[in-house]
Amino acid sequence: MVKVVLGGTFESLHAGHSELIQEAFKILEENGGGVVHIGLTSDEMASWKNHAVSDYSAREKMLNDFISDLLAELKLSSDSYSYLITCLNDSFGPAVSGDYDYIVVSPETRSGAEKINEIRRQSGLPELAVRVVDFVLAEDTIPISTTRIYNGEIDRNGHLRK
Numbered sequence: 001m002v003k004v005v006l007g008g009t010f011e012s013l014h015a016g017h018s019e020l021i022q023e024a025f026k027i028l029e030e031n032g033g034g035v036v037h038i039g040l041t042s043d044e045m046a047s048w049k050n051h052a053v054s055d056y057s058a059r060e061k062m063l064n065d066f067i068s069d070l071l072a073e074l075k076l077s078s079d080s081y082s083y084l085i086t087c088l089n090d091s092f093g094p095a096v097s098g099d100y101d102y103i104v105v106s107p108e109t110r111s112g113a114e115k116i117n118e119i120r121r122q123s124g125l126p127e128l129a130v131r132v133v134d135f136v137l138a139e140d141t142i143p144i145s146t147t148r149i150y151n152g153e154i155d156r157n158g159h160l161r162k
Contacts, residue, residue, distance in 0.1 A: 002031040005095045005128070006104040007039030007088050009046050010063050011053045012146045014156040016106065016136040021067065023133045024104045025074065025081065033080030037100065038063065039088035052150070060085055092116050095128065103128040107135060 004024045010017055024036040040060055046053040053059075067083055086094070091112060095103055096119045105113045110132050117127040135143035138158030148154050152161055 002028060002034035002102065003037065003098075003100045004028065004034065004102045004104060005037045005039070005093075005098065005100045007041070007093055007095070008109075009041045009053060009146070010038075010059055011046070012149045012156060013062055013066055014136075014144050014146065014149060015158055016133075016144045018066070018070075019133050019136050020104055020106065021070065023131055024102075025070065025076065027102050027104070027131065028081050029074075029076070034082075034101075036081075036083040037094065037098070038083060038085045039093040039095070040085050041088045045088065045090075056087065092119065096120060097123065097125065100128055102131055104131045104133060106133055 004027050006020055006024055008017065008020070021036075021038075024038075028034045028036065040056065040063060043053075043056050046056075054062075063085060071081065092115070095116045103113045103116065110130065113128065113130045117130070120127055136158065138144050138148070138154045139160050140154075142148070144154060144156075144158045149156060154160055
């Protein structure tokens with residue numbers, strides 16, 4: 001059973017977030033099943049953002065609803081494919097010491113995965129295979145981001161609003 005880890009704030013769940021999560025489940029499909037562990041930033045960590053962020057429970061519910069819909073859409077059996085959402089209280093979470101095989105990141109967070117692997121090596125743990133999911137671009141070819149959505153520039157799918 002393969003184990004995949006990823007993390008984020010997942011505020012205003014947008015097309016870029018969707019690609020990250022879908023990539024995690026794609027890894028499970030490629031390996032015949034397993035578990036995706038998602039670290040969802042705590043309210044304290046999320047307070048460092050440049051924009052308003054929903055509280056943890058609201059983001060967790062939105063993420064659970066999204067994943068349930070995704071699993072149904074992909075027709076993945078809950079017998080072979082599962083997921084777990086836990087509260088992330090620091091930048092690295094359980095990825096530095098947990099029993100995982102893969103980490104899924106964006107180009108923006110790739111350096112965090114490299115640091116996680118450095119810590120794992122120093123602890124005598126195997127490195128995680130890093131899957132980098134390219135940015136999803138808005139209509140203006142600039143990456144979709146929650147900040148851009150909050151600024152009213154784009155919607156969650158990258159369509160221009162101005």
